[in-house]
Amino acid sequence: MKYIDEFRDGELAKNLAASIRAEVAPGRSYSFMEFCGGHTHAISRYGLTDLLPPAVHMVHGPGCPVCVLPIGRVDMAIDLALNHGVILCTYGDTLRIPASDGLSLMKAKARGGDVRMVYSTIDALQIARDNPEREVVFFAIGFETTTPPTAVAIQQAGAEGLRNFSVLCCHVLTPSAISNILESPEVRQWGTVPLDGFIGPAHVSTVIGSRPYEFFAEEYRKPVVIAGFEPLDVMQAILMLVRQVNEGRAEVENEFSRAVSREGNLKAQDRVAEVFELRREFEWRGLSVVPYSALKIRQEYAAFDAEWRFKLDYRSVPDHKACDCGAILRGVKKPQDCKLFGTVCTPENPIGSCMVSSEGACAAHYSYGRYKDMH
Amino acid sequence: MVKRGYVRPLDLKQGRVDLTHGSGGRAMVQLIAELFAKHLGNEYLGQGNDGAVMPAPTVDGRGGRIVMSTDCHVVSPLFFPGGDIGCLSVHGTINDVAVMGATPLYLAAGFVLEEGFPLADLARIVESMAQAAHEAGVPVVTGDTKVVERGKGDGVFITTTGVGVLRDGVELGGNRVRPGDAVIVSGSMGDHGVAIMSKRENLSFDAPIESDTAALHGMIADMLATGADLRCLRDPTRGGLAATLNEIAGQSGVGMMLHEKAIPVKQVVAAACEFLGLDPLYVANEGKLIAICAAADTERVLAAMRAHPLGREAAQIGEAIADDHHFIQLTTSFGGRRVVDWLAGDQLPRIC
Numbered sequence: 160m161k162y163i164d165e166f167r168d169g170e171l172a173k174n175l176a177a178s179i180r181a182e183v184a185p186g187r188s189y190s191f192m193e194f195c196g197g198h199t200h201a202i203s204r205y206g207l208t209d210l211l212p213p214a215v216h217m218v219h220g221p222g223c224p225v226c227v228l229p230i231g232r233v234d235m236a237i238d239l240a241l242n243h244g245v246i247l248c249t250y251g252d253t254l255r256i257p258a259s260d261g262l263s264l265m266k267a268k269a270r271g272g273d274v275r276m277v278y279s280t281i282d283a284l285q286i287a288r289d290n291p292e293r294e295v296v297f298f299a300i301g302f303e304t305t306t307p308p309t310a311v312a313i314q315q316a317g318a319e320g321l322r323n324f325s326v327l328c329c330h331v332l333t334p335s336a337i338s339n340i341l342e343s344p345e346v347r348q349w350g351t352v353p354l355d356g357f358i359g360p361a362h363v364s365t366v367i368g369s370r371p372y373e374f375f376a377e378e379y380r381k382p383v384v385i386a387g388f389e390p391l392d393v394m395q396a397i398l399m400l401v402r403q404v405n406e407g408r409a410e411v412e413n414e415f416s417r418a419v420s421r422e423g424n425l426k427a428q429d430r431v432a433e434v435f436e437l438r439r440e441f442e443w444r445g446l447s448v449v450p451y452s453a454l455k456i457r458q459e460y461a462a463f464d465a466e467w468r469f470k471l472d473y474r475s476v477p478d479h480k481a482c483d484c485g486a487i488l489r490g491v492k493k494p495q496d497c498k499l500f501g502t503v504c505t506p507e508n509p510i511g512s513c514m515v516s517s518e519g520a521c522a523a524h525y526s527y528g529r530y531k532d533m534h
Numbered sequence: 535m536v537k538r539g540y541v542r543p544l545d546l547k548q549g550r551v552d553l554t555h556g557s558g559g560r561a562m563v564q565l566i567a568e569l570f571a572k573h574l575g576n577e578y579l580g581q582g583n584d585g586a587v588m589p590a591p592t593v594d595g596r597g598g599r600i601v602m603s604t605d606c607h608v609v610s611p612l613f614f615p616g617g618d619i620g621c622l623s624v625h626g627t628i629n630d631v632a633v634m635g636a637t638p639l640y641l642a643a644g645f646v647l648e649e650g651f652p653l654a655d656l657a658r659i660v661e662s663m664a665q666a667a668h669e670a671g672v673p674v675v676t677g678d679t680k681v682v683e684r685g686k687g688d689g690v691f692i693t694t695t696g697v698g699v700l701r702d703g704v705e706l707g708g709n710r711v712r713p714g715d716a717v718i719v720s721g722s723m724g725d726h727g728v729a730i731m732s733k734r735e736n737l738s739f740d741a742p743i744e745s746d747t748a749a750l751h752g753m754i755a756d757m758l759a760t761g762a763d764l765r766c767l768r769d770p771t772r773g774g775l776a777a778t779l780n781e782i783a784g785q786s787g788v789g790m791m792l793h794e795k796a797i798p799v800k801q802v803v804a805a806a807c808e809f810l811g812l813d814p815l816y817v818a819n820e821g822k823l824i825a826i827c828a829a830a831d832t833e834r835v836l837a838a839m840r841a842h843p844l845g846r847e848a849a850q851i852g853e854a855i856a857d858d859h860h861f862i863q864l865t866t867s868f869g870g871r872r873v874v875d876w877l878a879g880d881q882l883p884r885i886c
Contacts, residue, residue: 160801160804160805160808163805163808167868168868169795169865169866169867169868169869172868172869173869176791176869203871203872204872205866205867205868205872206865206866206868206869206870206871206872207868207870207873208870209869209870210868210869233708254879278735278810373648390868426851464698499548504879505878506875506877507876507878509878525875526873527872527873527875528873529859529860529861529873529875530863530873
């Protein structure tokens with residue numbers, strides 16, 4: 160496949176692995192966090208850690224949209240489907256997230272809720288057009304990658320006068336999550352999570368550009384290399400990070416220059432700014448309440464805001480007591496450290512959200528990497 | 535003047551299934567006569583009794599063992615590039631009998647029709663079944679039709695049951711695989727599932743993706759004729775290669791090591807999977823065979839498969855290994871290693 164196979168070439172990978180081995184300083188260890196679930200998935204699926212020298216450690220970050228969605232938000236979506244009689248449109252990955260009372264959107268569907276999987280907001284708009292007598296709600300989740308399409312859908316619905324369409328907005332922001340991790344006591348004071356640098360998001364950065372990361376590089380002295388989601392991208396980024404650490408640099412470098420510019424996609428940013436504003440605070444799974452870390456729909460578009468329209472209240476729900484998703488999302492623990500991992504909590508019966516999405520650290524390790532725990 | 539006993543023929547252009555077609559009266563008799571018997575008819579179906587009477591099966595003039603299998607087909611959409619639910623329901627059950635090493639002999643078909651379903655579509659489906667059964671040389675000898683109210687079915691559901699005969703000495707099974715055995719597939723993975731999904735999601739690709747639906751008993755007969763030590767044959771349908779190999783590994787108590795580079799996947803299927811966020815190893819096939827044989831017989835089996843039109847791209851993709859965990863592992867073309875696990879539920883596209 161053109162433009163894809165080039166970035167999965169095993170021979171090039173061997174060369175890059177050799178370069179990383181040559182670059183790694185003897186006696187030093189390197190810990191890099193890949194922020195994005197997309198990178199976590201690529202690392203596991205291609206068995207990338209097998210190619211890295213033992214001194215390089217990858218720490219999985221919180222950048223999995225499904226994983227950071229708190230139970231209370233999924234409860235709101237289920238409430239809409241079961242008690243408000245709406246057609247709830249959602250991206251496929253959210254269907255299996257465990258929520259309160261042993262429910263998930265999938266189970267709500269089995270109980271008669273009209274829950275429909277869509278590939279894009281365009282599908283959700285079409286469902287609203289086709290069912291003028293029904294209320295149609297789009298469950299909008301994700302980082303900056305999925306935010307512009309939601310903004311466009313709301314504006315489109317406004318332009319068409321689609322009065323039966325609204326959005327349950329749960330969009331979150333990448334830079335706030337990175338700050339939260341860098342400010343956490345594990346990283347700042349106790350040093351229990353050694354972090355020598357970040358692999359910056361691929362798709363998110365095509366929208367927001369590389370500029371927002373400059374603050375982290377400067378303020379916290381942590382190198383950031385923005386990388387694509389293909390395995391060679393990740394290898395190249397690791398090499399660039401090792402070099403920065405060795406040379407004592409802390410800069411933002413862009414490995415994904417084929418898609419990411421410093422300024423990002425200005426048109427998309429404008430659309431987002433027109434429709435959304437900052438939420439004062441938003442609860443993240445794992446990071447708890449993070450100020451100014453999410454978006455809500457502006458007053459002008461309140462008619463399309465499902466929270467306003469259906470008078471929904473957010474109720475915070477604690478995670479399962481023994482579930483370590485929170486610590487895993489902050490890089491404090493590894494999936495194997497959790498008591499539930501692989502026993503009670505499996506992809507068939509996920510207890511925590513990290514086991515749900517294939518981007519989640521637990522699901523990725525369970526599905527792809529378990530052979531490593533054999534001995 | 536009214537013609538004696540005149541019955542208006544079934545309106546196969548504009549007509550629709552209604553509840554009378556399932557009520558056991560004239561309408562049902564007419565549907566059976568003018569559609570099912572017309573296309574699927576043969577000496578056994580023509581007996582017209584509650585069951586068909588057939589001669590006891592023999593192989594090489596001697597009595598053999600009977601193999602029986604049944605499969606319900608609920609595919610949506612009913613018509614897809616490369617096939618439809620009709621031929622699929624014939625191929626699927628023939629394959630389930632054939633992978634036991636048996637010669638498929640007869641099929642039974644049960645139809646659940648939804649009120650309002652266009653008769654023209656039903657006719658297309660039955661014609662396609664008839665053609666598939668004819669090409670395979672396996673007649674439909676008995677059947678049943680029920681009609682459910684509108685909204686209680688999805689157009690057409692078809693259940694087919696197949697009966698075959700197995701020669702003494704042929705022993706195939708999921709529990710017979712031993713470490714060292716070769717794992718072979720007959721061709722590219724994921725064609726059927728991607729053809730269905732691209733139709734379902736209304737995606738069109740420059741190069742059309744067609745279902746691989748096909749009856750495999752001919753190729754299997756050629757493979758058995760080589761006398762090679764075949765351990766297990768399976769057709770990797772729902773859940774794809776990954777689910778089928780995990781099942782076999784569990785039954786035999788072995789692990790497997792696969793090599794990503796060796797697994798045939800069509801360019802266009804790989805691209806569609808990339809686009810839809812799917813892994814072709816988990817996508818359904820309907821005309822592909824997994825064959826596991828003693829390592830020493832690998833070339834013989836491959837040669838027999840490649841000589842058959844359905845096995846031209848046959849390839850060894852890995853081998854069974856000793857592993858108490860029964861993991862299916864994969865060396866990636868990137869140079870790493872990973873597990874190819876069971877899938878939890880359906881494959882769901884990722885968000886990022």
